[in-house]
Amino acid sequence: MTEINEFTFMSTSPDETNQLAARLATLLEAGDVLLLEGDLGAGKTTFTKSLAKGLGIERNVNSPTFTIIKEYKSGRLPLYHMDVYRLGDEFEDLGFDEYFEGDGVTVVEWAHLIEEQLPNEYIQINIYHENETTRKILVKAMGSRYVEICKELFKR
Ligand code: ADP
Ligand code: MG
Structure with a gap:
């Protein structure tokens, strides 16, 4: 059975979200998959930018809405940033598997x-807009590897 664990993090500023993402970056390895959910303006791209910085990527990371997939290779690990919003719910296989099972x-x-x-197995991050500067960040780990990562991320 798949091990599952959930954590809630209250972020009261972009900076707190940035710190969480940067910390998560240090715990990731090749083949790790993060799913980001949340309405427009919730903070998905903000989170990804900080994750990228945490991986040592210096290039600015922008939302890849029009390209679907952007690749950044200058960090500790490659980062594959996908924004599949434009796909809608029509099935289109862009070779996602190769990314999920890949070197980044x-x-x-x-x-x-x-x-x-x-x-x-993955980490799913749901970001909820509470007010202008506060976000409720729900982190769900699916699978034992990700459960361990999240325990480490939220231990104090
Ligand atoms: P999305 O990619 O989900 O559409 P963005 O990351 O592009 O959202 O935008 C999120 C916006 O919310 C940014 O302008 C960011 O500065 C702002 N913001 C305000 N408070 C927070 C917070 N606590 N965490 C993350 N972003 C926040
Ligand atoms: Mg975005």
Whole structure:
């Protein structure tokens, strides 16, 4: 059975979200998959930018809405940043598997739109807009590897 664990983090500023993402980056390895969910302006791209910095990527990371997949290779690990919003819920296989099983970290914004193509294990991050500066960040770890990562991320 798949081990599952959930954590809630209250972020009261972009900076707190940045710190969480940067810390998570240090715990990731090749083949890790992060799914990001949340309405427009929730903070998915903000989170990804800080994750990228945490991986040592210096290039600015922007939302890849029009390209679907952007690759950044200058960090400790490659980062594959996907924003599948534009795909809608029409099935389109862009070879996602090769990214998920590849040599880098894959981040998918709006991941539920490619539900059928997602791996079985991942970290899912749901960001909820509470007010202008506060976000409730729900982190769900699916699978024992990710449960361990999240325990480490939230231990204090
Ligand atoms: P998305 O990619 O989900 O559409 P963005 O990351 O592009 O969202 O935008 C999120 C916006 O919310 C940014 O302008 C960011 O500065 C702002 N913001 C305010 N408070 C927070 C917070 N606590 N965590 C993350 N972002 C925040
Ligand atoms: Mg975005």
